[in-house]
Amino acid sequence: MARTFSLPPRKLTKRAIHAIEPPPEGAAIVRDTELRGLGVRVTAAGNVMFIYERKVKGRSRRWSLGRFGDITVVQARRKALELANEIAHGEDPDAKKRAAEVAARTLREAVAEYLETRPLKPRTKRDVTVVLNRYLSDWMDRELTAIRAQDVMDRYRALCESSPAQANLCMRYLRAVFGFSQAAWRTLDGAPVIPVNPVRVLSDLRAWRRLQPRRTVIEPHELKPWFEAVLADPDPRARDFFVFVILTGARRGEALGLTWDRVNLESGKVLFTETKAHRDHELPVGPYLLGLLERRREAAGDPWVFSDRKSGARLDNLRFSLGRIRRASGVRFTVHDLRRTFATVAESLDVSGYTLRALLNHALPREDVTAGYLRLTPERLRDAMTKIERKILNLDGVRPGARVIPMPRSGATPGAGHER
Secondary structure, three states, X not given: OOOEEEEEEXXXXXXXXXXXXXXXXXXXXXXXOOOOOEEEEEEOOOOEEEEEEEEXXXXXXXXXXXXXXXXXXXXXXXXXXXXXXXXXXOOOHHHHHHHHHHHOOEHHXXXXXXXXXXXXXXXXHHHHHHHHHHHOHHHOOOEHHHOXXXXXXXXXXXXXXXXXXXXXXXXXXXXXHHHHHHHHOEOOOOOEOOOOOOOHHHHHOOOOOOXXXXXXXXXXXXXXXXXXHHHOOOOHHHHHHHHHHHHHOOOHHHHHOOEHHHEEOOOOEEEEOOOOOOOOEEEEOOHHHHHHHHHHHHHOOOOEOOEOOOOOOEOOOOHHHHHXXXXXXXXXXXXXXXXXXXXXXXXXXXXXXXHHHHHHOOOOOOOOOHHHHOOOOHHHHHHHHHHHHHHHHHHHOOOOOOOOOXXXXXXXXXXXXXXX
């Protein structure tokens, strides 16, 4: 490190500064005799920087005021006096500057930092970006500290007029961004730049719109036309996906994200690693579904289970297949309705609550002492999965024991590969 040493103080003027000889190496500091703390730092290369030195809360601090030539001696004295005045009033100039810089950050910057820092799933990141840009686009370049509770309340009411569900989703995402920024954006002394999360006003005023949770399932009498419509869909990836979901109760993202290294055809098990519960979920599959997966292995590419070998394209957009199946069957359903249907059929077979929770990868209540003694391995779940599969297929009008015939790779007849 270059050595820094002090030269005798003098009254700093333009002429006096020009008269300072640069040191042969390192840097020399010349302090002003007129204003305490003011000085210049002269390097061996001849660069001259105005500096101001003072103690703040017992610690020596130094500020660069500007390069000599870029600012004058008079301007340097003015800057030094401003710093001296702030310190005399108990302020920390660095903390004040830091707070001002952080306070100037926009909602766009806050969202970007939140998405980069938090370990969110790709789909969640995409949803946050789409929702906030859709409903808060005019706020994106606004300073985060300028968004007030009344702004939140007004926007929430406006969004509720068209869609209370989307309004709730938007404000939950905004609340998460503010909560993250409260913890991450702090002054040098550790104080939060954002003292209060403005979205809290919705909870404080109990203004959140209560939404009735969806409880829809595919009714027993609807399963036969639904299954026929699924098997007639021209996209083989979609056909197998919908059957897979209703026979496993898997969530949409978990099924779409399933890769072949998580499928064991020999033992008849699948492993979901990217789950909502943030824990691996291993499930045995019934004989019918095992046959479907074996056929899918021949038709799919790598690494995705629900992909096409020829193009390598993974199934992602379900909108068109959903529309075709709804029109053909007359059954209005969502992908999550298939999960609810799976759970409803399981309950009708008197599958125990513990087993059902394990099948759905739901956490057991912490206060449940008995749950702490149970270990429901995949093999323990196999009997339940087989019974549920058989029941659903019977309701669908499918013969559960039928052999699943491999479909040809091209020119396949819709529905081929599933005997009824």
